Amino acid sequence: MPWHVEEGVPCMQARDVQHLMDSPWMASPKLWHDSFKEQGLDVHIWVHDTLPSDLDRFVADHVAFTRSQLSFFGSFPVDEYHFLYLFPDREVRHGVEHEDSTVIAIGPADRVKSEEGYMEILGIASHELYHAWNVKRIRPAEWTPYDFTGPCPSALGYVAEGVTTYMGDLFLFESGIVDLKGWCALMTKLLERHVNNPGRLNMSVAESSFDTWLDGYRFGVPGRKGSIYVEGAVLAFLCDTRIMERTNGKASLSTAMRLLWERFGQPRIGLTADTYWDVLAEVAGERLDDLRRDHADGTKDTWDMLVHAMSTQGLTLTQSKDEKGLTRVTIK
Numbered sequence: 204m205p206w207h208v209e210e211g212v213p214c215m216q217a218r219d220v221q222h223l224m225d226s227p228w229m230a231s232p233k234l235w236h237d238s239f240k241e242q243g244l245d246v247h248i249w250v251h252d253t254l255p256s257d258l259d260r261f262v263a264d265h266v267a268f269t270r271s272q273l274s275f276f277g278s279f280p281v282d283e284y285h286f287l288y289l290f291p292d293r294e295v296r297h298g299v300e301h302e303d304s305t306v307i308a309i310g311p312a313d314r315v316k317s318e319e320g321y322m323e324i325l326g327i328a329s330h331e332l333y334h335a336w337n338v339k340r341i342r343p344a345e346w347t348p349y350d351f352t353g354p355c356p357s358a359l360g361y362v363a364e365g366v367t368t369y370m371g372d373l374f375l376f377e378s379g380i381v382d383l384k385g386w387c388a389l390m391t392k393l394l395e396r397h398v399n400n401p402g403r404l405n406m407s408v409a410e411s412s413f414d415t416w417l418d419g420y421r422f423g424v425p426g427r428k429g430s431i432y433v434e435g436a437v438l439a440f441l442c443d444t445r446i447m448e449r450t451n452g453k454a455s456l457s458t459a460m461r462l463l464w465e466r467f468g469q470p471r472i473g474l475t476a477d478t479y480w481d482v483l484a485e486v487a488g489e490r491l492d493d494l495r496r497d498h499a500d501g502t503k504d505t506w507d508m509l510v511h512a513m514s515t516q517g518l519t520l521t522q523s524k525d526e527k528g529l530t531r532v533t534i535k
């Protein structure tokens with residue numbers, strides 16, 4: 204939110220109530236701050252409480268994934284973006300997207316200082332920045348604008364959170380923050396969550412998305428439904444590899460997301476499932492109706508599709524059972 208100082212008092216000015224409710228701010232005597240400019244965008248990083256061990260690396264990694272995402276989309280919705288971090292010395296994991304900022308909380312302090320915790324922060328940060336385009340602008344029609352007076356479930360959680368989860372991780376790889384081995388490790392974790400959730404075979408990710416508005420992230424019956432994050436990201440990976448395969452690598456899901464940004468995000472036209480799949484078909488040069496039918500609207504097992512999708516990237520996907528009976532996934 205733009206701000207200025209009036210008679211010594213900082214003033215923030217919101218366009219409307221939605222903008223006001225979407226603009227978090229922090230006031231603290233111990234705020235660390237740095238900023239950088241990337242492709243015309245002013246990016247600010249604010250940290251309250253625990254600081255990551257290597258602050259130069261922290262900023263450099265933000266520059267890397269921001270640069271990479273901006274290059275793929277070609278433009279950013281606003282002139283200024285703020286990462287607001289709270290790293291308290293207590294157990295917390297949280298990240299929320301806003302139009303021109305994100306609030307991310309991770310703790311305790313030991314986790315923030317560790318390499319694993321550091322990569323977790325970057326994973327969430329990349330995910331939330333991607334939301335500035337996908338969700339805050341490329342937005343399901345049901346949430347355009349968001350109606351706070353009543354329920355507004357959407358079946359498009361697999362685009363809103365699925366594509367964002369997949370792309371957030373992929374941009375860590377595209378920007379060189381993780382190498383291929385690192386990306387495979389992220390995908391292994393994702394696929395193990397996917398194959399070990401029987402709910403994906405019980406309720407489609409589109410229906411699960413609808414239900415997520417009702418039972419949220421915590422209160423669902425175990426094994427009843429899929430996750431818009433996990434199953435949605437798996438579907439995004441299948442779409443991405445399909446488009447690359449059909450176009451000999453000339454286009455990808457990122458090409459489709461850029462078109463969606465230009466045609467729906469920028470003019471703020473609400474997205475429907477039909478328009479989403481139409482744009483993917485346009486980019487792929489053929490319809491992806493089997494993926495929509497079987498893995499967005501249907502509950503068909505994805506394993507064979509996943510093995511093939513990995514093979515298009517020169518990777519081999521296998522599975523085995525561990526001593527607890529859980530499926531373990533290997534990508535080589």
Ligand SMILES: [Zn+2]
Binds near residue numbers: 363
């Ligand atoms: Zn998200």
